Amino acid sequence: MQLRIFTEPQQGATYDDLLAVARATEDLGFDAFFRSDHYLTMGGDGLPGPTDAWTTLAGLARETSRIRLGTLVSSATFRHPSVLAIQVAQVDQMSGGRVELGLGSGWFEAEHTAYGIPFPTKRFGILTEQLQVITGLWGTPLGETFSFAGEHYRLTDCPALPKPVQASIPVIVGGHGPRRTPALAARFATEFNLGFAEFDEIASKLERVRRACTEAGRDPDSLTYSAAHVLCVGADEAEFGQRAAAIGREGAELREHGIAGTVAEAVDRLARLRESGVERVYLQVMDLQDLDHLDLIAREVAPQLG
Structure with missing residues (x-):
C-alpha cells in the first residue's frame, strides 16, 4: 500500500512550511506530496494567508527529486482548462515527470464569493469539458493542432503545447456520486x-466504479483506487491526545473517521482499507509543524503494511 502526504495549506501555511513537509515526505520514504487547491480557510484566521497550488508545486518541483507532486483536487472553477493544461505540463517538465493532476468540480461556495470567482450552480458539465480539453491537449501529437467545441469551452487550432515529460500525466477523479462520477x-x-x-461504505463505492469501467469497456484493474483520511497517530495514548488537541479534534471522532489512535490502531485501519480495495492512501496532515508525526508513521506504521 502506498502512503502519500496530503496537506491543507489554506488553513495557514507559508511556502517554506510546505517545503519542509515536502522534504520530510521525500526523506522519510513516502510516495508523494499532495496539497489541496483552496484559497479560503475553513476555520480559524488562515494566517499567513493562502498559497496557490500550482505556484507551490512549481517551486517544490525544483526543490525535491523523487516524490510525486499533485493536487487533491484542483477546482474546475479556478482556471480555464487550456491554462491549467499549460501550468501542469510546465510543472511536469520542471519536476522531470513527477506531476499528477487531481481535478474536481469545486464545492466551496464561500471561497468563490470571497474572491469573486464565479460559482455556477451546475458544474459537472464544466468538469467534464475540462477533462476533455486537458487530456485532449496533452494527447495531441506534436505538429498537430487541437480543436474543441463544447457548451462551456471552444478552442480552435490550438498548438497543444507544451508537452509534459510523462507520456500521460496521471489524472485523479474522485467523489461520492453514485453514477456520473464513476462514469467520468x-x-x-x-x-x-x-x-x-x-x-463501511468504501468497498461498495469502489465497486460502483469498477462496474462503470466494465460498462465503458475498460479493465477495472487499470484504475488505481485510493482514499483520503485525516492522520492523527501517537506512539502512545498521551501523544495521540496531544496531537488531537493540537488540531482541535476529539480523539473518539478521529478514531471513527481517520487513521488515528496508536500505531497499532493505525496499522489495523490501513489494513482494513486495503481489504476494502484501497491501494493508496492520502494521509491528511493538519499540523504542518509536527514533522515528528511523519517520522513516526514512516518508522512504525509503514513497515508493517508489507
Missing part, C-alpha cells in the same frame, strides 16, 4: 479517489 472516472481517470468516506 472510467472515461478519463488514472486513479479514483474517495475523500473522507465512511469506512
